[in-house]
């Protein structure tokens with residue numbers, strides 16, 4: 001890639017769903033088989049109140065509509081039913097913090113399965129909980145998926161975190177104890193990741209102990225590569241570059257962060273994708289404000 005092409009690519013913030021459908025065969029990211037993991041079945045029966053045999057047709061309908069909104073592989077492949085945030089090493093700590101009244105923000109929440117799981121596990125459904133996404137259509141679909149429009153107290157905030165100025169998040173600044181950023185950073189160039197992380201850092205309470213937890217695609221030889229389509233560029237971190245990234249975020253936001261990471265093997269479905277590359281893995285992290 002020439003320097004100018006790389007600079008142009010860097011300008012590209014995100015591809016639209018329409019552009020993505022034109023350039024990629026998104027049906028490859030849409031499984032016909034609807035298998036509901038036991039934890040999601042329990043959530044949909046006991047939190048949402050669906051009868052056992054209602055779950056599959058309901059999920060099929062919602063998944064189809066969510067995929068029409070934005071054809072993310074995690075929607076087409078039903079990964080939102082894996083409830084991966086609840087398998088994060090810091091999940092027991094996150095749950096305990098929320099039970100004690102701490103504030104929580106799910107950045108890039110999509111259908112909001114992760115905060116429903118926290119509520120199901122005992123966290124209060126309250127105004128101390130926020131979902132945030134650039135695509136507000138997901139908020140309604142989340143309410144339908146989990147049939148909780150009347151009882152869900154979490155506030156949903158539409159925001160594009162790659163923009164330097166994001167008025168909708170201003171009222172939340174310096175007020176969040178726990179931020180979850182699941183499968184978010186890996187969507188962006190390093191420049192956009194920096195903007196996103198600066199916003200997240202500024203949303204946290206300015207005191208030792210605020211945390212940002214998450215997971216994302218990573219690569220042992222960290223660097224740029226294609227994203228969902230060939231003409232998008234994303235940056236995949238390894239533990240060292242992710243640590244340096246947060247030291248830089250600290251320097252630009254006047255904060256200090258300790259970065260904990262875990263590396264997991266990339267699942268086979270990831271290794272089969274067009275964007276798979278050697279050394280690809282899942283980078284799990286907890287970043288703690290010092």
Ligand SMILES: C[S@@+](CC[C@H](N)C(=O)[O-])C[C@H]1O[C@@H](n2cnc3c(N)ncnc32)[C@H](O)[C@@H]1O
Nearest residue numbers: 080108109110133134135159160161162182183
């Ligand atoms: C790959 S999905 C992951 C969803 C969810 N966190 C999960 O783990 O299932 C990425 C989510 O980030 C949202 N997103 C993408 N770009 C964003 C941006 N610039 N600002 C805020 N959210 C964004 C998408 O709309 C989508 O819901």
